[in-house]
Amino acid sequence: MIHIRSTGEVQKISRACQIVKETLEIIQEMIVPGISTLELDIEAEKFIRSKGAQPGFKGLYGYPATLCVSVEDEVVHGIPNNRKLQDGEIVSVDVGSLIEGYYGDHAKSFAVGKVDPEKEKLMSVTRECLLDGIDQATPGNRIGDIGYAVQRRAESNGYGVVTELVGHGIGTKLHEDPQIPNFGKPGTGPKIEAGMCFAIEPMINMGTPGVYTKKDGWTVCTKDGMPSAHFEHTITITEDGAKILTI
Numbered sequence: 001m002i003h004i005r006s007t008g009e010v011q012k013i014s015r016a017c018q019i020v021k022e023t024l025e026i027i028q029e030m031i032v033p034g035i036s037t038l039e040l041d042i043e044a045e046k047f048i049r050s051k052g053a054q055p056g057f058k059g060l061y062g063y064p065a066t067l068c069v070s071v072e073d074e075v076v077h078g079i080p081n082n083r084k085l086q087d088g089e090i091v092s093v094d095v096g097s098l099i100e101g102y103y104g105d106h107a108k109s110f111a112v113g114k115v116d117p118e119k120e121k122l123m124s125v126t127r128e129c130l131l132d133g134i135d136q137a138t139p140g141n142r143i144g145d146i147g148y149a150v151q152r153r154a155e156s157n158g159y160g161v162v163t164e165l166v167g168h169g170i171g172t173k174l175h176e177d178p179q180i181p182n183f184g185k186p187g188t189g190p191k192i193e194a195g196m197c198f199a200i201e202p203m204i205n206m207g208t209p210g211v212y213t214k215k216d217g218w219t220v221c222t223k224d225g226m227p228s229a230h231f232e233h234t235i236t237i238t239e240d241g242a243k244i245l246t247i
């Protein structure tokens with residue numbers, strides 16, 4: 001069942017989204033060669049709690065941290081640890097918050113120091129995939145239109161779309177219906193209506209689409225060892241189209 005949220009509910013989701021937006025602004029400033037992913041996590045948790053919110057991921061399904069920090073060939077769900085970020089790496093940071101019973105969810109990929117143009121391009125195309133998907137999130141369209149737009153942009157650049165993980169509805173739960181794949185056929189899937197709230201999150205690999213999960217049970221990596229990027233916005237659907245809540 002896909003929830004249609006009232007204006008008051010969207011306001012609460014929007015509050016959670018502003019907190020994760022500000023969290024990533026702080027984390028972005030901290031991303032320099034030599035910082036550990038755990039240091040980022042500690043700061044993010046401190047900031048979220050200072051806003052009267054709770055980390056949205058910590059404890060959910062047993063996940064142990066505030067952030068997911070995924071470096072290079074790690075696609076998503078990297079658990080913060082003592083790994084120090086190196087000049088030339090790309091790192092994806094995903095963060096959720098929970099306030100007054102409502103969630104916000106947001107992710108961006110960042111360059112550590114100076115990265116090569118291929119990685120810059122992967123990140124900018126993944127961002128464009130997200131925006132293309134969001135453009136399709138409008139009343140009367142269907143969920144498949146979002147995935148089709150993401151997939152078209154990614155594959156026309158020669159990239160692999162991760163299919164094992166998907167975007168999702170969001171509200172009083174972090175993950176609600178519908179699932180929002182980053183691939184699909186136009187005109188298929190559930191109809192999009194005003195008041196729905198979605199987290200759209202393309203995960204795009206520089207190489208082939210295949211992924212596997214590490215022995216820690218969480219970290220998803222590319223099978224070919226090539227880098228992957230991840231961008232995510234939480235949006236709400238209005239009569240006029242999507243409104244991004246995490247900007």
Ligand code: MG
Nearest residue numbers: 105199201232
């Ligand atoms: Mg998400």
